[in-house]
Ligand code: PSU
């Protein structure tokens with residue numbers, strides 16, 4: 001890795017974080033804490049994969065959430081990378097959680113606050129005494145992207161991301177996941193956008209935000225439970241190498257000053273496609289219920305996901321954990337150490 005490469009610049013930036021922490025006499029309040037494993041990997045140019053934590057607190061009940069989070073971390077490790085689950089604990093943003101921290105977050109469940117970008121400052125100010133969650137925040141895709149890009153983690157894997165909600169043209173309910181992707185040089189690998197959301201408008205909005213959208217081995221953007229959404233993507237990738245090249249371009253973007261991110265949709269594995277279609281057919285009822293009950297704001301996504309799970313007797317949750325699987329997409333050291341575009 002050349003000393004002027006974007007990766008080394010990011011590593012330097014992230015070292016500054018560490019120095020700041022030490023110069024504050026070990027006080028980590030209001031600071032970003034990077035776990036020793038993640039710090040070591042970033043410092044040595046090894047692959048790190050960021051993981052969100054709202055799926056742990058609000059996406060699944062305990063102990064299934066802990067089991068899934070642990071399995072996902074193990075899959076990242078099997079593929080030669082270091083997992084960095086991100087959450088705010090006691091007011092401190094933590095990049096990479098220990099087993100104890102993961103256990104704590106999983107058992108806090110919805111007592112931890114769902115934390116999007118707009119909530120970060122509030123949760124971090126828990127010592128002012130008015131944060132009901134005690135300063136424990138489970139980061140959504142938007143807040144996770146924010147922290148990942150701050151410390152120089154270029155790849156982030158998750159299940160489903162937020163999007164433009166149905167009737168978003170009236171409610172303006174558009175997930176901050178999309179705007180964050182537009183301003184952060186991070187590649188998000190996801191099983192797509194669930195059809196509880198308005199997929200065509202989500203893709204339009206991503207275009208407006210300047211986000212590169214690609215799909216893995218298909219021309220269509222996946223809809224999480226189904227391989228197809230009826231929406232074409234501008235970019236198709238067919239191998240882990242294609243993905244690595246595109247992710248390398250994220251750094252080139254950084255160099256150009258574009259600073260925008262990438263979304264890569266990986267369709268549900270073939271063996272789960274049939275149950276996925278069954279779950280998809282159960283989505284209309286919760287959508288109507290949410291409208292009837294006036295569920296809105298950041299409560300809508302957890303409400304819809306819980307109802308779909310209830311209706312499908314747990315099948316959607318099982319699919320959620322399968323959809324969460326990384327499609328043997330390991331971005332190795334060599335891919336990440338040559339991120340520079342043409343000089
Ligand atoms: N969509 C899913 N599963 C999820 C989420 C969305 O299929 O777990 C979570 C993610 O954390 C995402 C957040 O970032 O919900 C988006 O919430 P909102 O729609 O309130 O922006």
Ligand code: MN
Nearest residue numbers: 173174297298
């Ligand atoms: Mn919203």
